[in-house]
Amino acid sequence: MRELSVGNNLTANVKTTVYTVPTGYYAKWSLLFVVNHTGNNKYIDALWYDKSANIEIRVLDNYTLSPSQYIRFDGSAFVVLEEGDEIRLQSETGSDMSAINTIELVRKG
Numbered sequence: 832m833r834e835l836s837v838g839n840n841l842t843a844n845v846k847t848t849v850y851t852v853p854t855g856y857y858a859k860w861s862l863l864f865v866v867n868h869t870g871n872n873k874y875i876d877a878l879w880y881d882k883s884a885n886i887e888i889r890v891l892d893n894y895t896l897s898p899s900q901y902i903r904f905d906g907s908a909f910v911v912l913e914e915g916d917e918i919r920l921q922s923e924t925g926s927d928m929s930a931i932n933t934i935e936l937v938r939k940g
Contacts, residue, residue, distance in 0.1 A: 832935060833936045834933065834934070834935050835933070835934055835936065836862075836932065836934075837931070837933075837934070838930070838931045839920070839929065839930050840928075841920055841921075841922045841926070843922055843923065843924055843925055843927070844921065844924040844925075845921065846919055846920075846921040847919065847920050848880075848917045848918070848919050849918050849932055850918040850934060851915065852912045852913060852915060852916045852934075853936075854915070855914060855939050856914055856936045856937060856939060857911060857912065857914070857936075857937045857939060858912040858913075858916070858934045858935065858937070859909050859911055859912075859934065859935040859937070860879075860910040860911075860912055860918060860932065860934055861905060861909045861934070861935060862903070862904070862931065862932060862933035863877055863890070863891075863903065863904050863905075863918075863930070863931075863932055864901060864902070864903045864930065864931040864932075865877075865901060865902050865903075865920070865928055865930045866896075866899070866900070866901040866928065866929050866930075867896035867898060867899065867900055867901070867927070867928050868899070868928060868929065869925070869926050870898050871898060872895050872896065872897050872898070873923040873926035874893040874894055874895045874926075875891060875894050875902070875920065875923070875926075876891055876892055876893060876894070876920065876921045876922075877889070877890040877918070877919070877920055878890060878918075878919040878921075879912065879916065879919075880916060880918075881913075882913070882915035882916050883913060883916075887919070890910065896928075905933075912934075914939070918932055918934075
């Protein structure tokens with residue numbers, strides 16, 4: 832088991848892959864922390880790309896954050912990702928947001 836955190840300053844209105852599970856691993860996505868640095872309300876989308884099914888699942892959909900507000904999920908809720916799966920984030924046009932994702936990697940087999 833290996834834990835790691837990935838931080839990103841998001842480019843507004845660009846779907847950004849912030850993490851891809853490496854070959855030979857499973858991952859437990861245990862933390863998503865997003866903060867809005869913008870001077871007004873802006874939304875964020877968080878998506879899980881399931882490579883084996885070739886689909887995106889919305890974890891957050893147009894979740895609105897007021898200025899200096901943050902969203903955090905952690906603790907008892909997590910998403911299990913397989914190799915090649917991705918965490919993707921997209922913030923609203925004109926936004927200024929940062930994100931931290933924490934993942935626990937487990938080697939397959």
